[in-house]
Amino acid sequence: MNKPLKIVFAGTPEFAALHLQALIDSEHQVIAVYSQPDRPAGRGKKLQASAVKLLAVEHDIPVFQPQSLKTAESQLALAKLDADIMVVVAYGLILPTAILNTPKLGCLNVHGSLLPKWRGAAPIQRSLWAGDKETGVTIMQMDEGLDTGAMLLKQSLVITQEDTSATLYQKLAEIGPKALLETLATLVEIQPQIQDDKLASYAKKLSKEEAKIDWNLTAEQLERNIRAFNPWPVAFFPLNDSNIKVYSSVVVKSENPNIPAGVIVKSDKQGILVATGNNCLLITKLQLPGKKPMLAADVLNGRADWFVIGNSLI
Incomplete structure (x- = not known):
């Protein structure tokens, strides 16, 4: 095992905070934390600290x-x-070359995909979107590129x-x-593997427009x-001047492929x-405006007139 390391941690959401907690509980020393500036949140738009900042403050980091x-000021502070x-x-912030080269052993990143597949902002969502059979995490040595x-x-x-x-x-x-701690424990022995750019794919951010059901x-x-x-952003379709959100569904083989899509x-x-466009989709859980997500059977008890057989949702 390597000697305990003096670590600077950079992260923002709860996912990152779980990694910070693992480092705090380890033999390593977290000497500082970087996180995004506090953002307005909630109805009152009060400034809210990130999950990572809250955890760091709790542990006097x-x-x-x-x-x-x-x-130059930020780079000097890190140095x-x-x-x-x-x-x-x-x-959530880009690390310039000067930052990447400042720590003695450089900068490590925990990425939520099996690189080089799904580089970018939304690897977890894109793996599902594409129908992948597996995913995972990759611990990598950061460079100037995007993952x-x-x-x-x-x-x-x-x-x-x-x-x-x-x-x-x-x-x-x-x-x-766990993967992060294992990497830190065997850092000296690890032989870094160069990514094959030919196998790379890009996980672009999701948008509310993309969530509209076609x-x-x-x-x-x-x-x-x-x-x-x-x-997030939750799939939806417009109906009766409202957006109906869909939370779960099942593919059903079509008995009549001539029925137009959306009917x-x-x-x-x-x-x-x-x-x-091919086969049918059985919506099993959905959410009407102002309501909680409910099973389709419960929705139909009060809004059967919205979902009459033969009506089109397009």
């Missing part, structure tokens, strides 16, 4: 929240910390048919900290979209069956 790491290594998990650094360790897990972005997030949050897509793709966009084929306690 100095917190830095620069707007940018490109300034003064004299860190052995910087660990970056979902931080292009040499890989130090990978941990994989199977994606199940029931997984949503929320459940995958939780699973990766369990294996990520009934001309296949039922298989729509079912994956619904899981990928849960819990309601069946509406009963099993769910709301809608024709798509």
Whole structure:
């Protein structure tokens, strides 16, 4: 095992905080934390600290929240910390070359995919969206590119048919900290693996526009979209001047492929069956405006007139 390291940690959301907690509980010393500036949140738009900052404050760890790491002032502040290594998990700021080269052992990143697949901002969601059979975390040595650094360790897990972005997030949050600690413990012995750019794919950010259901897509793709966009931005379709959010669905083989996409084929306690570009999609859980997400059977008890067989959702 390597000697205990003096670590600067950079991260922002709860996913990152779980990794910070693992470092705090380890033999290593977290000497400082970097996190995004406090942001307005909630109805009152009061400034709210990130999960990482709150955890750092709880453990009396100095917190830095620069707007940018490109300034000479920010770079000097990091250099003064004299860190052995910087660990970056979902931080949200670009690290310029000067920052990458400041810690003695450079900067490590925990990325939520099996690189070089799904570089970028939304790897967890895109793995579901694409129908991947597995995902995982990659610990990599950061360089100037976007998730292009040499890989130090990978941990994989199977994606199940029931997984949503929320459940995958939780699973990766369990294996990520363990993989990070294993990497730090064997850092000297690890032979970095250069990524093959030919195998790379880009996980672009999700958008609310993308979450709108296009009934001309296949039922298989729509079912994956619904899981990928849960819990945000949540797949939806417009109906009666409202947006109906969809939380779960099942692909059903079409008995009549001539029914136009978007037409309601069946509406009963099993769910709301809608024709798509190929096969049908059975909506089993949805949310009406001002209501909580409910099973389709419960929605139909009060709004059966919204989902009449033969009506089109386009």
